[in-house]
Amino acid sequence: MATFDERWSALDELGSGLTRYEPTQELRAYTPTWRERIGAWLMGDGGGQPKRDLVAGLVGSTGLPSTARRDTAGLSLADILPVAGGALGANDALREGDDPRAAANAVTAVAPLAAPLVRGVIAAAPKTTAAVAGALGATMTPADAGTRLTREQRQQLEVERQRLEAQRQAAEAEARMRAQTDMERMQAEAEFQRQRAAQDAELQRQMEAQRQRDAEEAAARARDAEARMPFRERFPDLAAALPFIGAGAAFGFPAAVKAGRTLYNNRTIGRWDRAVDRAAEALPGASKPAARGIAAEMRALDEIGPPGSAKPGWGVMGASAALPAEASLIPQEYDYLMLPADDPNRQAAAAILTDPIxxxxxxxxxxxxxxxxxxLGSEIPMGWMERAPPIARTKGVIEAADAYVAQRTPRAPVKRKAKPKAAPKTDAAEE
Incomplete structure (x- = not known):
């Protein structure tokens, strides 16, 4: 049997095993311990922090290496159980290469099972057990006999147990405090992140508003600068083309007026043509009064005659001739009307427009x-689009209507004069 010093050493090793495990920088093959296998089986596919804390409090590990003492501050429910705690502690000690602590934990695991076994053996063979006990007692050495614990030793063991229990409670309190501190730190970090996100959003909004204000100010400056630009700078291409535009307008305006008048004359001639066609169709079956009306309408059209000439008059010609001069004054007129009153370009334009010379x-x-x-524009021939007036057809319809009226008028009976009777011949006449 073990001596008191050996048992005390085992208890010291057991207490040292409950301290926080500090990992080393040693690289070696990983073989899960029983504690880690049980923790991994209980964790399953994973879970939240509450499940992790529960599993770590039950077996002292959540399945990952080096978590037995970090998760539970060195103590779990399995460590308190007599058999399970000793077995798991022995396996952990073997994993760490601490053979003495492994043996002490193994003894702790087997000790609760030894008493029932001894009682069973004594009950089954009391005489044989007594004989064996007597032989063992006869051969015991004084050192072996001294391994029985005294009252002071039991008190010391109880004090050590209470000390270990106090350490366990302190470790649990520390774990709870650390968890609370971690939660408070997480909450503080979340609040910091929320405030930072709000500040970033506000900063982004201010930057966007500033960019919009800058863009509006730049657009306003560009509009103001454009509004102060004279005609020749704002429309350089148009200013260069103004002489050609004025010349084209001088040529094209009379031609356009002549073409418009030609089209108007064509409409008048068209109405004349349609009136002649209607008269020619209605004349064969018309009555004598209707024929007289057709003849009167045709005579009226014939008296009006063709529309006037399409050639532009002197007013159109004078306005057309002045268009190049007007085109040359457009830049000054624009500057005078559009530029601010204090602009030098407007003042220069006003000087030109008010100078008679x-x-x-x-x-x-x-x-x-x-x-x-x-x-030249007024002399452009428009014969390709002019319509000829139906003068000959009108005269023909008039003649046909007159003949038709004359044909329908009945002739008055001709009164023949009676021949005078011959006077009777007298003698003198005979003579």
């Missing part, structure tokens, strides 16, 4: 260039 020079130059072009 400058206006006369521009008008003379424009008219000299526009008059030939206006004359």
């Amino acid at each position: 400058e206006l006369a020079k521009r008008a003379a130059t424009g008219v000299m260039a526009g008059a030939p072009l206006a004359k």
Whole structure:
């Protein structure tokens, strides 16, 4: 049997085994212990922190290596149980290479099972057991006999047990405090992240608002700068094309007026044509009064005659000749109407527009260039689009109506004069 010193050493090793496990930097093959296998089986496919705490409190591990003492501060429910605690502790000690502590834990695991076994053996063979006990007693050495615990030793063991229990309770309190501290830290971190997200969102909103204000200010400055640009800078291509536009207008305006008048004349002639067609169709079956009306309508159209000439008049020609001069003044007119009053370009434009000499020079130059072009535009032939008036057909319908009326008028009976009777011949006449 073990001596008191050996048992006390075993208890010290058992107490040291309950301290926090500090991992080393040693690299070796991993073989799960019984404690870790049971923890992994209880964890299953995983779970939340409550399940992890429950499994760690039951067996001292959640299935991962080096978690037995980190999860439970060195003590679990399985460690308190006599048989299970000794067996798991022995397996953990073997895993760590601590053979003495493994033997002590094994003894602790087997001790609760030895008493029932001894009582069973004594009950089954009391005489044989007594003989064996006597032989053992005769051969016991004084050192073996001294292994029986005294009252002071039992008190010391009880004190040590209470000390270990106090350590366990302190470890549990520390674990609870650490868990609470971790939760508070997580809550504080979540609150910090929430505030930071809110600050980032506010900063982003302010940056976006500032970008929008900058864009609006830039657009306003661009509009103001564009509004202050003179005509030749704002529309350089149009300013360069104004002389050609004025010349084209001087040529095209009379031609357009002539074409418009030609189309108007064509509409008048068209109505004349349709009236002649209706008269020609209605005349064969018309009555004498209707025929007289057809003849009167045709005579009225014949008296009106064809519409006037489509050639533009002097007013159109004068306006067309002045278009190049007007085109040359468009930049100054734009600057005077659109630019601010204090703009130098507006003041320069006002000086030109109010200077009679400058206006006369521009008008003379424009008219000299526009008059030939206006004359040329008014002489463009429009015969390809003109319609001929139905003058001959109108006269024919008039003649046919007159003949039709004359044919339908009955002739008055002709009164023949009676021949005078011959006077009787007298003697003198005979003579």
